[in-house]
Each structure stands twice: as structure tokens, then as C-alpha cells.
Amino acid sequence: xxxxxxxxxxxxxxxxxxxxxxxxxxxxxxxxxxxxxxxxxxxxxxxxxxxxxxxxxxxxxxxxxxxxxxxxxxxxxxxxxxxxxxxxxxxxxxxxxxxxxxxxxxxxxxxxxxxxxxxxxxxxxxxxxxxxxxxxxxxxxxxxxxxxxxxxx
Numbered sequence: 001x002x003x004x005x006x007x008x009x010x011x012x013x014x015x016x017x018x019x020x021x022x023x024x025x026x027x028x029x030x031x032x033x034x035x036x037x038x039x040x041x042x043x044x045x046x047x048x049x050x051x052x053x054x055x056x057x058x059x060x061x062x063x064x065x066x067x068x069x070x071x072x073x074x075x076x077x078x079x080x081x082x083x084x085x086x087x088x089x090x091x092x093x094x095x096x097x098x099x100x101x102x103x104x105x106x107x108x109x110x111x112x113x114x115x116x117x118x119x120x121x122x123x124x125x126x127x128x129x130x131x132x133x134x135x136x137x138x139x140x141x142x143x144x145x146x147x148x149x150x151x152x153x
Contacts, residue, residue: 013067014131016060021128023053024094028121031114043108050098057091079134086127093120 030046061084068080097117101107109117 013060013063016056016063017128017131020053020057020060021124023049023056024090024117024121024124027053028114028117031109031117034108035111035114040106040108043106046109047098047101047107050094050101054091054094054098057087057094061087061091076134083127083131083134086123086130090120090123090127093123 027046027049030042030049034040034042034046064080064084064087068077068084071077071080093116097109097113097120100113101109
């Protein structure tokens with residue numbers, strides 16, 4: 001099964017997943033620095049990393065949904081939907097965190113919000129790991145794994 005979204009003969013979805021993951025990780029690191037006594041600018045940087053991560057996450061989810069529409073087989077589709085639900089849950093948690101932060105004038109998070117961010121980041125890492133397992137190990141791709149002799153051009 002080939003990915004339907006390709007640029008230069010490479011699948012788009014696996015590349016798109018890495019951007020929000022990195023942006024969410026940086027947001028958590030900036031917030032940790034802020035909570036442990038850093039300047040308030042770290043909180044503002046974390047806020048804008050969350051905004052950019054959510055935009056990238058929506059793009060990655062859309063690419064994943066397009067690829068998932070063309071997956072055949074009930075087990076592969078079930079695993080792909082599970083991975084999509086995990087990733088959508090992470091996006092929802094980060095969206096709620098962003099909305100809570102919008103209520104503060106300086107966009108700085110407190111210790112409780114950072115703890116929730118850490119849990120959401122752990123969920124994002126799990127979702128990325130599970131997606132990699134689907135593609136590389138299980139041979140039941142939820143998205144974009146072209147096997148030898150099974151290429152559709």
C-alpha cells in the first residue's frame with residue numbers, strides 16, 4: 001500500500017508527524033524552564049510553540065486520515081484508527097492547554113498545566129512510536145509503507 005500523499009516519491013505523513021512532536025517537546029522544555037525560575041519570555045515561547053505544533057498536528061492528522069482511507073484489511077484499519085484516536089486525543093489536550101493559557105495576559109503556564117503538558121507529550125511520543133511500529137514492524141501499515149512488488153504508480 002502506497003501513501004496517496006507523496007512529494008518527490010516520498011510519503012508526506014511520516015514527515016509531518018515530526019514537526020508537531022518537536023514543537024510540543026520544545027514547548028514543554030520552555031515551560032519547565034519558566035516554572036523553575038526562568039524569565040517569562042520562555043512561557044511566551046512555549047505558547048507559540050503550542051500554536052505551531054497544533055497547526056502541524058492538524059496537517060499531519062489530515063494526511064494520516066487520507067492515507068487511512070485507502071488501507072485495506074480490518075486489522076490494519078483498526079490499528080490505524082487507534083493510532084489516529086491517540087493522536088487526536090493529544091491534539092485535544094494541547095488545544096485545551098492553549099485555551100487555558102489564552103486567559104492569562106502573559107501566556108505563562110503554572111506547575112499544574114506543565115504536568116498536564118508532560119502527560120500529553122508522553123501520549124504524543126506513544127502515538128509516534130505506535131505509528132512507527134505499524135509501519136516498520138507489524139507489516140500492517142496504517143499509513144504509507146510500500147513493500148517490494150506491491151507498488152502502485
